[in-house]
Each structure stands twice: as C-alpha cells, then as structure tokens.
Amino acid sequence: MEQPRNSRLNRDRWDMDKVRFHLNQPPSPQRDTKNIGDILKDIVGGFEQPVQENILILREAWPKLVGAQIATHSEPGFIKDFALNVFVDHPGWLPELERQKRPLLMKLQSNYRELRIRQLRFQLKH
Numbered sequence: 001m002e003q004p005r006n007s008r009l010n011r012d013r014w015d016m017d018k019v020r021f022h023l024n025q026p027p028s029p030q031r032d033t034k035n036i037g038d039i040l041k042d043i044v045g046g047f048e049q050p051v052q053e054n055i056l057i058l059r060e061a062w063p064k065l066v067g068a069q070i071a072t073h074s075e076p077g078f079i080k081d082f083a084l085n086v087f088v089d090h091p092g093w094l095p096e097l098e099r100q101k102r103p104l105l106m107k108l109q110s111n112y113r114e115l116r117i118r119q120l121r122f123q124l125k126h
Contacts, residue, residue, distance in 0.1 A: 054079060054115050065107050070097065074122075082118040084108065087125035097122050
C-alpha cells in the first residue's frame, strides 16, 4: 500500500475539511508523477494514419525506382488529384528529387499505368 503524504499534509486542516465536506476517506496517497509525453506515446502509439493500397505497392518498389540512397530519405505519401505526394526527411534532398522529377515520373507512368499519376510533388515530412 502506498504511504500517505504526511510531509505536506496539514492534519488540522484535514480534520476540519473532513467534517465540513463529510469526507470519510483518508487523504490521497502520494504517487509518482509521469511525463505527459510518456502517457501520450502509449495512447497515440496505436493510432495509425490510413494508407492507400496503391501507396503500399509504391513503397515496396520505391528503392528500385529511385535508388537505395534516395529511398532512405524519401517515401511515397499519398495520391491526390492524380499527383503523387512524396515525403522527404531533409530539405537538402528536395532539389535532388526535383532534378530527377521528370525521369521518375516517366518510370512511374510506364510501370504503374493504372495509378494514372500525372504529377509529382515533394514535401518535407513533419
């Protein structure tokens, strides 16, 4: 059982409040505080953003399309309005991907015609 917090408790005040508010329970025990970040990690850890099935297919083939080095710093995010949005983890890779935009779009259009991708957009991953 946890020890009551005797060090900070004013016993006279507690006796008076116990009679005034009809409290019959002892003062609450002292508990260790937890960081809100630790609590939120446990709660939010189970939430996942829904991913399109087409994106899962593209993520598997992404290293073959762009190369292993670029694939470690980027990944397909989502398709909206016939545009593939690619998430990049560092701003230094944005110009590199912009430079390879046209050949990459041609590869995507030739290998994945059913996705009807007409445009590529690169965004920093938050």
